Amino acid sequence: MIEMWLSYFGVGIAGGILAGLYGIGGGMVIVPSLMAVFAVQQVSPDVAMHLAVGTSLATISITGISSTWGHVRRGSVRRDWLMALLPGLVIGAVLGVFVAGALSGGRLGMLFGIFLLLVALRLVLGRATPANRTSPSSPKMITAGVVIGSVSALFGIGGGTLNVPWLLRCGASMTQAVGTSSACGLPIAVVGAVTFIITGWGNAQLPPGAIGFVMLPAFIGIVVTSVPSARVGVMLAHRLPSRVLKLSFAVLLTVVGLGFLV
DSSP states (O other), X not given: OHHHHHHHHHHHHHHHHHHHHHTOXXXXXXXXXXXXXXXXXXXXXXXXXXXXXXXXXXXXXXHHHHHHHHHHXXXXXXXXXXXXXXXXXXXXXXXXXXXXXXXXXHHXXXXXXXXXXXXXXXXXXXXXXXXXXXXXXXXXXXXXXHHHHHHHHHXXXXXXXXXXXXXXXXXXXXXXXXXXXXXXXXXXXXXXXXXXXXXXXXXXXXXXXXXXXXXXXXXXXXXXXHHHHHHHHHHHHTTSOHHHHHHHHHHHHHHHHHHXXX
């Protein structure tokens, strides 16, 4: 029992530090870390990936509140764009969970690995997103919300990886893009986590402590440790050159992504 809690605390610390260091939602770190922990705990491979993704979304739904509130207080959330994206985000989050439920654990893990490699490639190429000075129409925002919500829920991430480039393309400043993206991550995480709980409810292969596809002890351990450790990551981020941060993160994603594919 002690080892189990220590492992979850460790995942929260690692996820928090790396999230603060690289300015990402912790999902891209929490999901692979939980997979490693679940492997040691001998959780069935058929449900391990779904359990990791659902638990990641559950933690993001809590840890993202303070971040979102901070951006709201500083006026960096475009509420009109948030409301335009919201219907698509909710629909996409539910859709992403059902797509995940239709995939085997191995197939979902393979897709997650490919996704990490694509993100790493984009970081290395470092192409700037061209800005569009005209606000997108409501149908475009809803469509974008569906895509962002479904991919984010499918892989257990907050959505910033896709949301920030889209908002920059819409003409938002970097501050507005990050703030609005943070706010967009909350409905994705909450709806995704609840849907994962419902779709996984009663699964006979789930380990003790699991509520649907959310591992309750892991959720508690990660939430408790990830918030304070994120401050350490932020401190480190301000001491390292931007290019070093970007390339080191790309290397990390590549290693983890290849691990899911091998």
